[in-house]
Amino acid sequence: MIVATPLKITQALAGSRIDRTIESRFTLMRPDPPPRGSPRASGIRFSRMLLPLLLGLPLVLLAGGVYAVVASRRPESGRRIHGAALAVCLLLLALALGYLLARDSPLELALPLGLPWLGMHFRLDALSAFFLIVVNLGGAITSLFALGYGQHERAPERVLPFFPTFLAGMNWVVLADDAFSFLFAWEFMSLGSWALVMAHHQEPANARAGYLYLVMAFFGTLALLLAFGLLAGPAGGYDFAAMRAAQITPGRSALVLVLALLGAGSKAGLVPLHVWLPLAHPAAPSHVSALMSGVMTKVAVYGFIRIVFDLLGEPVLWWWGGVVLAAGGVTAVLGVLYALMQHDLKRLLAYHTVENIGIIFIGLGLALAFQANLLYFNAALALSAALFHVLNHSLFKSLLFLGSGAVLTATGERDMERLGGLIHRMPQTALAFLVGSAAISALPPLNGFVSEWMTFQAILNSPELPQWLLKFLVPAVGALLALSAALAATCFVKAFGITFLGRPRSPAAAQARETDRYSLAAMFVLAGLCLLAGILPGLVVDGLAPVVALLNGGARLVDQYNQPWLTLVPVGALKSSYNGLLVMLFMALAAFAAALLIHRFASAVARRGPAWDCGFPDASPATQYTAGSFAQPIRRVFGTLVFQARERVTMPPPGDQRAARLDVELHDPVWERAYAPIAAAVIALSTRFNYLQYLTIRHYLSLVFGALVVLLLGMALWR
Amino acid sequence: MHGLEFDIAHFLAGGMVVVSFLLLYQDRVYTLLNTFALHSLVLALAVGWQAYIQEAHHLYVTAGIALLFKAIVIPMALRRIVRQLGIHRTLEVVGGVGRDMLAGTALVALAIMVMLPVTAGADALAREDLAFALAVLLLGLLLMVNRHNAISLVIGFMSLENGLVLAAAGARGMPLAVEISVAFSVLIALIVIGVFLFRIRERFDSVDMQAMDTFREGRRK
Numbered sequence: 033m034i035v036a037t038p039l040k041i042t043q044a045l046a047g048s049r050i051d052r053t054i055e056s057r058f059t060l061m062r063p064d065p066p067p068r069g070s071p072r073a074s075g076i077r078f079s080r081m082l083l084p085l086l087l088g089l090p091l092v093l094l095a096g097g098v099y100a101v102v103a104s105r106r107p108e109s110g111r112r113i114h115g116a117a118l119a120v121c122l123l124l125l126a127l128a129l130g131y132l133l134a135r136d137s138p139l140e141l142a143l144p145l146g147l148p149w150l151g152m153h154f155r156l157d158a159l160s161a162f163f164l165i166v167v168n169l170g171g172a173i174t175s176l177f178a179l180g181y182g183q184h185e186r187a188p189e190r191v192l193p194f195f196p197t198f199l200a201g202m203n204w205v206v207l208a209d210d211a212f213s214f215l216f217a218w219e220f221m222s223l224g225s226w227a228l229v230m231a232h233h234q235e236p237a238n239a240r241a242g243y244l245y246l247v248m249a250f251f252g253t254l255a256l257l258l259a260f261g262l263l264a265g266p267a268g269g270y271d272f273a274a275m276r277a278a279q280i281t282p283g284r285s286a287l288v289l290v291l292a293l294l295g296a297g298s299k300a301g302l303v304p305l306h307v308w309l310p311l312a313h314p315a316a317p318s319h320v321s322a323l324m325s326g327v328m329t330k331v332a333v334y335g336f337i338r339i340v341f342d343l344l345g346e347p348v349l350w351w352w353g354g355v356v357l358a359a360g361g362v363t364a365v366l367g368v369l370y371a372l373m374q375h376d377l378k379r380l381l382a383y384h385t386v387e388n389i390g391i392i393f394i395g396l397g398l399a400l401a402f403q404a405n406l407l408y409f410n411a412a413l414a415l416s417a418a419l420f421h422v423l424n425h426s427l428f429k430s431l432l433f434l435g436s437g438a439v440l441t442a443t444g445e446r447d448m449e450r451l452g453g454l455i456h457r458m459p460q461t462a463l464a465f466l467v468g469s470a471a472i473s474a475l476p477p478l479n480g481f482v483s484e485w486m487t488f489q490a491i492l493n494s495p496e497l498p499q500w501l502l503k504f505l506v507p508a509v510g511a512l513l514a515l516s517a518a519l520a521a522t523c524f525v526k527a528f529g530i531t532f533l534g535r536p537r538s539p540a541a542a543q544a545r546e547t548d549r550y551s552l553a554a555m556f557v558l559a560g561l562c563l564l565a566g567i568l569p570g571l572v573v574d575g576l577a578p579v580v581a582l583l584n585g586g587a588r589l590v591d592q593y594n595q596p597w598l599t600l601v602p603v604g605a606l607k608s609s610y611n612g613l614l615v616m617l618f619m620a621l622a623a624f625a626a627a628l629l630i631h632r633f634a635s636a637v638a639r640r641g642p643a644w645d646c647g648f649p650d651a652s653p654a655t656q657y658t659a660g661s662f663a664q665p666i667r668r669v670f671g672t673l674v675f676q677a678r679e680r681v682t683m684p685p686p687g688d689q690r691a692a693r694l695d696v697e698l699h700d701p702v703w704e705r706a707y708a709p710i711a712a713a714v715i716a717l718s719t720r721f722n723y724l725q726y727l728t729i730r731h732y733l734s735l736v737f738g739a740l741v742v743l744l745l746g747m748a749l750w751r
Numbered sequence: 752m753h754g755l756e757f758d759i760a761h762f763l764a765g766g767m768v769v770v771s772f773l774l775l776y777q778d779r780v781y782t783l784l785n786t787f788a789l790h791s792l793v794l795a796l797a798v799g800w801q802a803y804i805q806e807a808h809h810l811y812v813t814a815g816i817a818l819l820f821k822a823i824v825i826p827m828a829l830r831r832i833v834r835q836l837g838i839h840r841t842l843e844v845v846g847g848v849g850r851d852m853l854a855g856t857a858l859v860a861l862a863i864m865v866m867l868p869v870t871a872g873a874d875a876l877a878r879e880d881l882a883f884a885l886a887v888l889l890l891g892l893l894l895m896v897n898r899h900n901a902i903s904l905v906i907g908f909m910s911l912e913n914g915l916v917l918a919a920a921g922a923r924g925m926p927l928a929v930e931i932s933v934a935f936s937v938l939i940a941l942i943v944i945g946v947f948l949f950r951i952r953e954r955f956d957s958v959d960m961q962a963m964d965t966f967r968e969g970r971r972k
Contacts (some may be wrong), residue, residue, distance in 0.1 A: 254900040728902075728964040730896060737892045741861065 079131075083139045083156050086164070086208060090200035092120050097200075102246035110182040112174045117196050121172035124203065128164035131156060135578045140209065140273075147212050153271045155209035157486060158578035159342065162419065163334045166426045169561075171199045171326035173554050174319040177434050180550030181319055184441045190231040191317055198323065202331050210271035211260035212226040215253060218335070222249040222299075225328060228320045229312045241311035248298050248308040255295030256335065259288045263343055275343045285344055288719040290338040293359065299332035301386045302393065303363040304702040309386060310370070314378035314446070317538050318437020321378060325385045326430035330422050333392055340400070341583040350499050353401025360397050364390030366517040366702075369674055372522050372557060372666050373698060375448050375659040377436045380527055381429065384472065387516055391487065392418050396488045396507055399584070400500055408587035410493045413602050415580045416573055416589055417486035419533035423572065424479045424565060428471040431558035435465035438547035438555070439531060443540040448530045448659040450538040457544040462532045464555035469524035471562040474517050477616035479565035482572075482600065484517060519666070526662040531628035535653040558565055567612040569600045660696070667696070675699055756804045760876055763797035764883040767917060771890035772855055774910055776848045780833050780841065780902055784826045787906050791821035796915045798920045801880075810920055817916060825909065825941055832945050833902060836952055843900050855890055862886035880921025887914030898958065901951065901958040905944050912937055 096113045103109040138157035146152040156164075178195070185191055196553070201221030208214035226249065230242040246683070263275040264283050298305040313324045340352075367386030374380040395418025402411035436446070438461045445451055455462040471478035474485075493511070494506035536542035546552075565572050570592030581588040595601050599611040645651050673678030675698045682693040770790040777783040795818035802810030833839050866882035873881075891911030895904050916933075948958055955962050 729960055730899070730964075733892070734896045737896050740892065741858070741889070744861055744865045748861060748868075 060666070077662065079136055079139060082127060082131060082490050083141045083207075085155060086124060086156060087141070087154055087204070089120050089127065090203045093117060093196035093200040093414045096196040097193045100189075100196070105189055105691060110185070110188050111179060113192050113196060114178045114182055117199060118172055118175035118179070121168040121175060121199065124171060125165060125168040127319050128161045128168065129379050131573060132165065132578065150210060150212055150270055152248075153209035153273070154207045154213065155272065156207060158582045159334070159337065160206040162576065162579045163330065163422075164203065166330050166423055167199075167202045167206065167327050170323055170426050170430050171202075171341050173430055173558055174322050174434070175552050176320070176557070177554035178319045180548035181317075181434075181437055181441065183548070185317060186210075187231060189425070191228060191320070194224050194227040194231075195320065197660040197686040198228060198320070200224075202327060205331050206334055209273070211257075211264065211275075212270060213258060214272075214335075215260070218256065219249075219253060221331065222253070225316070225320070225324055228316045228324075230315075231317060231320075232315070235315075237311070238315040241308070241315045244308045245312040248305065252295045252305075253613070254620060255291045255298070256339075259291035259295060259339060262288050262291070263339070272338075272343060276345060277425060277697035282347075282349060286349070288344055289340055289355070292336055293356065293694075296332045296336035296339070297359070297393075299335070300329045300389045300393075301332075301336075301363075301367075302359055302389060303386065303586050304706050306363070306367070306386045307700075307703055307707055310374075310382040313385065314376065318378070318433055318440055321382070322430040322433035322437070325382060325433055326332030329385055329389055330426055333389070333396075333422055336393075337396065340396075341745060345690050349405040349539075350402055350404040352398075352403060352503060353397045353404060354502055354505055355694045356393055356400055357505060357509050358397075360390045360393030360395075361512040362390070363387070363393060365512050365519075366390075366674070367521040368516045368523055369666070369670055372526070372663050373671070373675065375663075376446050377439065377448050377451070377531060378433070378446050380448075380523065381436060383434050384523065385425075385429055386522065386655040388429065388472075388683075390420065390516065391484065391513065392425070394418075394513055395421060395487050395490065396484075397449070397509075398506070401494075401497060401506070401586065402490075403502070405479060405497055405499075407493075407496055408584055410490060410496065412428065412580050412588045413486060413493065414490035415584055416602070417483050417490055419576050419579060420479075420569070420572060423484035423666065424471070424562075427558055427561050427565065428468045428480060431464060431468035431562065434551065434555050435461055435559070438551050439544075442547060443538075445538065445540055448527070451531045451536070451541045452534045452653065452656065453532070453536040453541060454525070454544055455532040457536075458532075458546045460552050461547055462528075463557065464552070464559045465532065466528055467559040467562055468555075469528045471566070473521035473524045475521070475613040476610075477563070477566045477619065479562050479569070480608065482566060482569040482612065484513070485610055486600075486602060489512065489603055492608075494505055522662075522666065526659060530657075530659045530662065534656045536658070537653045537658075564618075567616050568598055569597060569610070569612055570598050573600065573602070617710075662691040667698075671698065674701060676701070753827050756800075757876055758795070760800055760804060761879055761901070762793070762798055763793060764880050764917060764921070766793045767797060767913070768859060768886050768890070771887050771894075771910060771914075772852065774894055774906065775851045775855055775890065775897070778843050778844070780839055783903060783906055784829055784833070787821050787910060788826040790910055790913055791817055791825075794917060795822055797917060801920045804876075813916065813920060817913075821909065821913065825937075828941060828945065829902065829905065832898055832948060836948065836958060837959060838900075838902070841900070843898060843903060851893070854893060857862065857890040858893060859886040862889055877921050879923070884914045884918030887911070887917060890914075899960045901944075901948055901960060904960070905941075908940075909937070 083257040093116075096116045100109060100113050106440065129367060135158070138155055140156075141154045143152045143154070182188065182191070198221060201217055201224050204217035205214065205221055208217050226242060226246055229245055230238065233239050233242065260270065260275075263278065263280065264270045265278055265280065269275060269278060291303070294305065298308075301309040309329075316324060349562060365385050367383055367390055369386075371380050371383035371387065374383055395414050398414035399411045399418065402408070408450050439451065439454060440446055442454070442458060442461075443451060467478070471480040487512065489508055491510040494510075495503065497503055536544075573589055573592050577588045577591070589602050592598075597610050597611055598613050601609040615639065667675075667677050667679075677699075678697040680693075680695045680697070682695070683694060684690045753832045765788065770786060770793055773786050774790065775784065777786050795814045798810055798817055799814035802808065802814060826891070862885035863882045866885055867878060870881055888911050891907050891909075891914060894910065895907035898904060898907065912933075952958055955966065
């Protein structure tokens, strides 16, 4: 509560008193303050300002959004807004990184805003600091990209106001410390991104995507609201501190787990709640797609971790891990299978996000299973893997979406069947995209490999689990993970190969131009980060250690920075270790030696000769291997089962002039089994009740009267 | 509370319920209007008595407003409208006195059954008043449901509003500003309804709601 009187006192007294009144007004709390006068005294003063600063800086973003409404038609406003967003995100990133590395104690702040009896609580701990880093790293890079990319935007006034708003919303979600602030920021984020999805609303597909997104977002928020309601209990302790302290019955906590899985999962894209994601993410402008896929799904993961690992707390039941594991495994495999069937570059990337969310949830499920059996060391490994993958996926998925944005501006095409040969026209974009593809396919020495390797290490420790069901389930999920990793590699061979290699399949692709320098800078920063996180994984794991310790009852992985040669030794040197640096050195040496040998002993010059054309000179580019042909073997193997794929070859008889046709028919099992019946039921019900629209006045009055009488009767009889 | 004061308040509030019953079976327009004027007069008396026994002087204003507008101005205005529309001789078929009386009795019983347990903590006067007010409200709704004629609908609506005023007066009165604004909104409603009645009449040659319903049916097809 605001105290009205201290104003006079502060004028009369010295500075120390002012500090105290500020404290009393905002109830700043530090659980264990280090002694004053120590070398960190200046750090105390700084950390007191840290949380207000982290909360206030997004207000600058909001101001940018307001400015955009006023000035979005002016050509320079795009640069100003993206520049400001870049600066703010970099600052937030630096602050959060500083906090995480200093391993400070949590900071709390209560503001007298929002609901009068609750206020707004905010808290900065290691978990929120880590996700702040993910959010603002993505925000900064996409702002940098948009400095160049935004120039091509057809309708900047539809994008500019919402881009900074969306960023501000995501920042507030991870800092919120009560249900009201959390849901408010969550909806802020959802609506901001919805407006961005609808930026090009003239296309009917985008309008449909926006509608579906809105429905699913509201469903998710409803599930989260119910989860918070259960956590708060009848006493209504809606701030997270009260929820942490409260004890709830196992039945209720299981319900909270399911609701959190539904609420956060619908935003993150867990199968079968993913249906909106591959429609909505590609519909937005590419830098926003990068933010939604790379960052917003991570905010959803944050929501799940915050509720299940932090608020729900002990005791963890073993089957929770099983549920989350199964959801993650199914999501991973189905996501990548969907992705393989796609020929639209951005939609392929969006489906692939679903797969990666599955991998993250596998890690989280393993952590839950280990925690339930008090195997905290293994839980730390699984959690580190999941959080590492959160960071990794935000890096390479942003990179890939930015690359697809560069391709889209250069050619105007998203359909891979009309691309090709871009490596000649856009060599730098191609290089960055290749790095991203290798990283997401989990190839060493890049970062994707490290997190998936750590997940596998955790899976290999699963025989320590006592429950037989988990003993069987975890290796099965491991097999699913391995399958999805292999399919992901296939998927990105297809994405990169069809888009960048071969010959151009359309005039637009043949005349593509390399993208601008801002966009290239953004992509190369991300590619560099992918490489860095891949060759120095020990440092990342060390950075994650306070987060893991916070979620895991203090247990965390051993320090990695003092391992020889920067090796990653999560479990024990005898059992397993990985050194990205050495792998990279070896690969570089081997490649260099191979190149040297070839050029020394075979031929010193690169030659360009005609391709073998089977005796048909000047073959059309359409005779090349296509995205469809690439997917065919996978479709034959898995498609008939999962997608009920049917191929029909229509061969005209000899003499007929018609072209031969190959028709492929795919069904979306999730949509047809889960969503189509619901939609049909809603339509059937509303058709049946449609006559209520055409009643006479007397009938309406009678309805009101009857309802009133029935309610009063119920009241009279029930009492 | 003196026994007599309570009895008179009880008598007046109960009188409103009785007049509501009277309203239910008036099949001529003029008698319906007269009965409504009686209804408002009883309301004015009831509120005035409340003002006296509660020593709440602003309730006198409420009573005055009820007397002036609801017992005099509105019935007279409606009477004029009826004469101009030329429907003062129409008879409205009412569903059946016996059936309406039974339904009304059931509603009053329901109102008492609901209100008395809910307001167990309040003083006896407020409890009785609230129960009667709910009964008046329900009877007003019943009137609206039963009638076809637009004038009868207006009367039903106004008697329902009288019930609301009774409830407010019993529960220690509502603020004067609210009361005045409600009174004026009712007046404005009267004006709007009057205008609409003429428009409806112009278009359909009738103020019978059934004519409008058949017209709507026709458009729907």
